[in-house]
Amino acid sequence: MKNWNTLEADVDLIMNTHYTPGRNGRQIDKVIIHHNAGNLTIRGCYDVWQTCPASAHYQVQTDGTIGQLVWDRDTAWHAGNFAANTTSIGIEHADMTSDPWTVSEACLDNGAHLVAAVCKYYKLGRPVWGKNVFGHKDFSATACPASLAGSQHAAYMARALYWYDQMTGTALAPAPAPAKPAPAVPNIDALADAVIRGEYGNGAERRNRLGHLYDAVQAIVNRKLGY
Known part of the structure; x- marks a missing residue:
């Protein structure tokens, strides 16, 4: 991110379709996290969503670069539930491996940092799973966000808490140990x-x-x- 405090992404590549302008009078009260089911770049997400009726506000690449594809003030089509879409920020994460799906250390850390930044910016409080942070599968019949609700869930949420406390200066959570690096993706x-x-x-x-x-x-x- 260029600026975590103002939610200024590294790259802005804003969709011109497959989102709803505005928030239908609703307020943001949660973050919903997703995985790509693939190793997509910011441009890759943009291209896929040009022809697929879906979108999310942010994409976190394997190298940790974060792109914004739908402005926060607008409703992205990411949860499969319009009411949830109008009250949430959707964050996609690129997978580094499949079978099982896992994300890279850089993607996990910056994705969790972004969750913390969103919680701070919109005054949602410390990131808590099931309160202000959810997985896609909480709103639709899907396995998404895969490892981020499974094998990498504890590390992800520990990072989110750590970064939130760092950003707000509250009682600091101990720095979490780095997640075990995922094996390299075959070329x-x-x-x-x-x-x-x-x-x-x-x-x-x-x-x-x-x-x-x-x-x-x-x-x-x-x-x-x-x-």
Whole structure:
């Protein structure tokens, strides 16, 4: 963020569709967190939401960069529940791994910092899950926000409390230990190039060697070869 206190994002890339101007007379009283179910950039989210009837106020990239895509004063389409949309700030987080989904250390820390900053700016109080911070699945039939409500939930909320107390100067929460780094994301495009060069064989051999990445890699191979 350029400025945590004023919620000035690193990048502004504002949607021109798939959001509702204004807040329908409602006040912001919560943050709803999401995961991408993929490793999207700010531009990637913008492009997806141009054709998909969805949006969120902020995207946190794997490297921690934060982009604003819908102004806070407007209603983003992120919770699958219009009443919840009108009273919330939606924050998306890029995943660094899949199966299981996890986010990077930088994404987790800056996402939690943003939650704290939103709670401070809108006078929501210390971040508390189920009170002023929720997951997407609290409003829709979905597994989102995946690890942020599961394996990385405790670390995420500890960071949010830490940053809120740092920003407000209240009784400071102890600095949380860094989350265990997630393993690096395989470079699918590079794997596709290796397949084209014949390094992964054909048929069953290729499928066995690529494992759960086979479908994603093969789709890129087919695209590159014009199939």
